[in-house]
Amino acid sequence: xxxxRCARLLLRRCSSLPSTKTSVAPRQLQIREALEVQDPTGCxxxxxxxxxxxxxxxxxxxLHVNDGxxxxxxxxxxxxCLEPRMLTFGSSVxxxxxxxxxxxxxxxxxxxxxxxxxxxxxxxxAFPLKYKVHHSLEYLRELPHFRCRSNVLGxxxxxxxxxxSAIHSYFKENGYTHIHTPIITSNDCExxxxxxxxxxxxxxxxxxxxxxxxxxxxxxxxxxxLHLEVMSGAFTKVFTFGPTFRADNSQTRRHLAEFYMVEAExxxxxxxxxxxxxxxxxxxxxxxxxxxxxxxxxxxxxKRIAPGHEAKLEKMLKNRFLIxxxxxxxxxxxxxxxxxxxxxxxxxxxxSEHEKYLVRHCGDxxxxxxxxxxxxxxxxxxDNEDGPRRTxxxxxxxxxxxxxxxxxxxxxxxxDFLQSRLQRLKLEDTYQWYVELRQFGSAPHGGFGMxxxxxxxxxxxxxxxxxxxxxxxxxxxxxx
Amino acid sequence: xxxxRCARLLLRRCSSLPSTKTSVAPRQLQIREALEVQDPTGCxxxxxxxxxxxxxxxxxxxLHVNDGxxxxxxxxxxxxCLEPRMLTFGSSVxxxxxxxxxxxxxxxxxxxxxxxxxxxxxxxxAFPLKYKVHHSLEYLRELPHFRCRSNVLGxxxxxxxxxxSAIHSYFKENGYTHIHTPIITSNDCExxxxxxxxxxxxxxxxxxxxxxxxxxxxxxxxxxxLHLEVMSGAFTKVFTFGPTFRADNSQTRRHLAEFYMVEAExxxxxxxxxxxxxxxxxxxxxxxxxxxxxxxxxxxxxKRIAPGHEAKLEKMLKNRFLIxxxxxxxxxxxxxxxxxxxxxxxxxxxxSEHEKYLVRHCGDxxxxxxxxxxxxxxxxxxDNEDGPRRTxxxxxxxxxxxxxxxxxxxxxxxxDFLQSRLQRLKLEDTYQWYVELRQFGSAPHGGFGMxxxxxxxxxxxxxxxxxxxxxxxxxxxxxx
Numbered sequence: 001x002x003x004x005r006c007a008r009l010l011l012r013r014c015s016s017l018p019s020t021k022t023s024v025a026p027r028q029l030q031i032r033e034a035l036e037v038q039d040p041t042g043c044x045x046x047x048x049x050x051x052x053x054x055x056x057x058x059x060x061x062x063l064h065v066n067d068g069x070x071x072x073x074x075x076x077x078x079x080x081c082l083e084p085r086m087l088t089f090g091s092s093v094x095x096x097x098x099x100x101x102x103x104x105x106x107x108x109x110x111x112x113x114x115x116x117x118x119x120x121x122x123x124x125x126a127f128p129l130k131y132k133v134h135h136s137l138e139y140l141r142e143l144p145h146f147r148c149r150s151n152v153l154g155x156x157x158x159x160x161x162x163x164x165s166a167i168h169s170y171f172k173e174n175g176y177t178h179i180h181t182p183i184i185t186s187n188d189c190e191x192x193x194x195x196x197x198x199x200x201x202x203x204x205x206x207x208x209x210x211x212x213x214x215x216x217x218x219x220x221x222x223x224x225x226l227h228l229e230v231m232s233g234a235f236t237k238v239f240t241f242g243p244t245f246r247a248d249n250s251q252t253r254r255h256l257a258e259f260y261m262v263e264a265e266x267x268x269x270x271x272x273x274x275x276x277x278x279x280x281x282x283x284x285x286x287x288x289x290x291x292x293x294x295x296x297x298x299x300x301x302x303k304r305i306a307p308g309h310e311a312k313l314e315k316m317l318k319n320r321f322l323i324x325x326x327x328x329x330x331x332x333x334x335x336x337x338x339x340x341x342x343x344x345x346x347x348x349x350x351x352s353e354h355e356k357y358l359v360r361h362c363g364d365x366x367x368x369x370x371x372x373x374x375x376x377x378x379x380x381x382x383d384n385e386d387g388p389r390r391t392x393x394x395x396x397x398x399x400x401x402x403x404x405x406x407x408x409x410x411x412x413x414x415x416d417f418l419q420s421r422l423q424r425l426k427l428e429d430t431y432q433w434y435v436e437l438r439q440f441g442s443a444p445h446g447g448f449g450m451x452x453x454x455x456x457x458x459x460x461x462x463x464x465x466x467x468x469x470x471x472x473x474x475x476x477x478x479x480x
Numbered sequence: 481x482x483x484x485r486c487a488r489l490l491l492r493r494c495s496s497l498p499s500t501k502t503s504v505a506p507r508q509l510q511i512r513e514a515l516e517v518q519d520p521t522g523c524x525x526x527x528x529x530x531x532x533x534x535x536x537x538x539x540x541x542x543l544h545v546n547d548g549x550x551x552x553x554x555x556x557x558x559x560x561c562l563e564p565r566m567l568t569f570g571s572s573v574x575x576x577x578x579x580x581x582x583x584x585x586x587x588x589x590x591x592x593x594x595x596x597x598x599x600x601x602x603x604x605x606a607f608p609l610k611y612k613v614h615h616s617l618e619y620l621r622e623l624p625h626f627r628c629r630s631n632v633l634g635x636x637x638x639x640x641x642x643x644x645s646a647i648h649s650y651f652k653e654n655g656y657t658h659i660h661t662p663i664i665t666s667n668d669c670e671x672x673x674x675x676x677x678x679x680x681x682x683x684x685x686x687x688x689x690x691x692x693x694x695x696x697x698x699x700x701x702x703x704x705x706l707h708l709e710v711m712s713g714a715f716t717k718v719f720t721f722g723p724t725f726r727a728d729n730s731q732t733r734r735h736l737a738e739f740y741m742v743e744a745e746x747x748x749x750x751x752x753x754x755x756x757x758x759x760x761x762x763x764x765x766x767x768x769x770x771x772x773x774x775x776x777x778x779x780x781x782x783k784r785i786a787p788g789h790e791a792k793l794e795k796m797l798k799n800r801f802l803i804x805x806x807x808x809x810x811x812x813x814x815x816x817x818x819x820x821x822x823x824x825x826x827x828x829x830x831x832s833e834h835e836k837y838l839v840r841h842c843g844d845x846x847x848x849x850x851x852x853x854x855x856x857x858x859x860x861x862x863d864n865e866d867g868p869r870r871t872x873x874x875x876x877x878x879x880x881x882x883x884x885x886x887x888x889x890x891x892x893x894x895x896d897f898l899q900s901r902l903q904r905l906k907l908e909d910t911y912q913w914y915v916e917l918r919q920f921g922s923a924p925h926g927g928f929g930m931x932x933x934x935x936x937x938x939x940x941x942x943x944x945x946x947x948x949x950x951x952x953x954x955x956x957x958x959x960x
Contacts, residue, residue: 235548
């Protein structure tokens with residue numbers, strides 16, 4: 001009883017401790033919490049983490065300890081007599097002591113150790129991460145189970161976690177209902193590329209017999225959009241944030257077989273401008289929040305991985321996104337003096353080289369390109385009726401370096417337009433349910449999707465998409 | 481400019497409007513927002529949604545409109561001359577008017593309409609949802625694209641969305657880093673049941689040739705645990721919340737082929753008590769938040785779907801969860817006078833009937849059962865060394881009606897114990913990387929998983945797991 005009261009009194013002096021919970025001394029803190037203490041008047045704390053450096057200087061032992069809660073390490077100072085056996089780079093430790101003001105520059109607090117315990121030793125010769133070495137992202141990719149212990153992947157995954165949280169918050173604060181759209185689906189004809197099929201691993205199949213666990217062929221989803229449309233017809237504003245899949249054999253720095261998409265649908269929306277407004281607001285709000293919450297992590301990327309990227313990102317955030325029609329975009333490309341591998345022409349898809357040119361042309365500010373040719377886009381996009389099957393109300397957001405980051409559209413809500421398009425594609429039976437959505441209390445609506453990994457590439461300046469996801473899956477690789 | 485200032489002045493009078501954004505009048509509100517206005521002094525608003533009822537009484541037209549943002553409808557009152565054509569149950573409408581205090585009991589505000597527009601009509605004869613009919617959950621299951629428009633599925637999916645948000649918040653507030661563990665994985669031997677394999681749908685395969693997109697066989701994940709363990713070795717506290725899969729041909733009200741798991745791993749954890757504490761705190765904190773945010777939705781279930789469930793849930797929340805060892809549990813079962821289909825015996829798995837008995841025996845309070853027989857559990861659980869391969873530090877949380885809701889364990893962190901177990905199972909090559917995690921800066925650690933759908937069943941009292949997920953996937957069914 002007395003012990004607990006004592007501890008509480010002590011903790012009050014550490015007035016800025018982020019949580020108000022009390023416990024028996026020493027208080028266990030995450031390193032992020034310890035570093036945030038404003039007035040560390042010698043309160044007793046315990047921290048746990050991994051040693052990032054050990055050195056002795058003028059009879060004092062200095063340790064840097066990191067527990068993944070922040071990029072910054074906590075400096076531990078100790079009498080060398082406290083140094084335990086096997087205290088090396090990479091070992092896990094538990095340190096007890098007093099949190100005090102630091103006299104060393106670059107840090108506010110440090111931990112004056114009273115006890116240091118090596119919890120798990122680390123054979124530094126065998127450990128593939130080395131002290132004071134800036135391992136390349138390529139090298140780290142070869143270490144799927146250890147790369148998260150590097151500064152750079154640590155920073156990346158903290159940003160990813162914070163961005164995930166900020167996206168959920170954004171939609172919640174704006175009145176969207178979160179929906180888990182299905183991963184396994186019987187829809188396979190959205191034209192979004194190659195799909196993976198799903199079957200039981202141990203399914204016994206007789207020769208010539210079609211084995212299907214679900215009675216019908218089942219695939220991994222390429223998009224939750226159609227399912228979200230079902231839900232927007234009940235909740236008005238809905239979003240999903242989950243894994244999507246492509247079986248394309250593309251081995252570029254922009255493609256993965258498994259990646260995450262943020263998708264939203266809004267009912268009662270008449271114009272593409274409404275969709276563009278949500279996209280721009282989402283991008284800017286989430287990015288502002290991530291930069292505010294993970295400033296050091298962002299700086300690591302903007303200084304070390306992509307020098308100069310901070311200014312580029314600031315430009316994206318400070319300026320209104322630009323808007324041009326697909327037809328204008330083609331005209332700009334046709335007027336340009338650049339030699340393109342693919343000659344730009346109305347009716348043709350924008351290639352990566354075209355997207356890059358357009359973004360540069362716009363002064364490296366994100367640009368919305370809208371109203372794409374009818375024949376380039378899937379059946380569910382709304383016909384603009386600006387000519388016989390000429391354009392649909394689709395919009396892509398192109399951003400510097402990454403290219404297409406968002407894709408959205410108004411959905412075809414008119415039963416007759418939708419039915420005749422499905423008939424031409426011989427899909428009217430498959431999408432009977434989708435047509436029915438338009439027959440009972442429908443309304444104009446639209447939505448968009450954002451590739452989450454591309455978003456992270458865009459804000460951090462990371463070249464290769466394999467470096468922004470914990471465990472990348474791509475052709476010929478499914479490690480762990 | 482003047483218009484916008486006017487609107488802002490007007491909005492200040494609607495002092496309790498939840499958001500501070502301003503726009504030109506009339507202000508568009510979600511129905512939830514409209515219902516929350518404390519002092520509706522005639523501010524101009526626009527709402528959009530679906531008609532849940534239309535009736536005329538004493539020369540006044542009454543509409544109930546719902547937009548999915550709340551279970552409660554907004555009452556619209558209008559002069560019958562405003563009634564547009566095709567205003568029926570199920571049609572989508574846009575209503576403009578003044579938000580005023582309601583004189584009718586059971587509601588604080590209503591909308592005095594100045595304009596009513598039918599956006600999308602609804603053929604009530606053909607529409608499978610009917611006015612004033614309480615459709616059964618079984619009937620609604622046959623309507624995967626419309627059931628979300630019913631009160632009960634609407635309430636369910638709002639609770640699901642709120643619980644998703646509360647789970648993310650819980651972990652964030654407690655210092656966990658969110659990790660997207662992979663969906664496609666080359667691990668297939670965790671012993672968690674049958675798995676689905678993944679292959680490109682259009683992969684060309686020559687006779688006798690093994691076709692693998694990833695070069696190795698790839699499966700849908702049954703758990704993110706092993707990948708989370710990688711991450712807990714860098715971030716200390718991590719969680720994931722995503723889809724998991726089983727290809728079991730079980731057609732019960734407790735199983736799905738695709739379902740969601742909340743999983744967490746904590747490094748530097750020595751005892752099962754630490755794991756149990758997180759589980760209990762997570763369950764209670766998230767449930768309290770859901771009940772606070774969706775009181776009406778919860779009441780719908782606790783009154784209509786599962787009468788009496790409110791008291792049961794309150795009992796779970798108010799009492800400390802109980803704790804017993806597996807050995808004690810078996811003794812209790814053996815001492816009981818109940819006739820079990822499966823005779824309880826030390827070394828045997830607890831069957832559903834045993835779980836139910838134990839929970840009832842504990843007075844319908846959730847009960848932790850810990851220290852299970854070594855041979856019943858997977859290779860990664862920590863040997864308690866209470867005899868030669870006798871028990872492991874595993875814990876399950878059993879809850880009323882649902883049975884097992886959480887499963888967790890301390891992980892085997894000792895290299896020699898892990899290696900010898902993997903050797904006996906002939907898995908040492910497959911899990912070489914997993915052993916390596918223990919060789920460099922390891923520490924005692926543990927974690928748990930919670931079936932999210934079972935959690936929703938538990939708090940709402942829903943019998944069939946197919947009713948708590950937007951698009952259920954199970955043997956012979958993958959609709960939409």
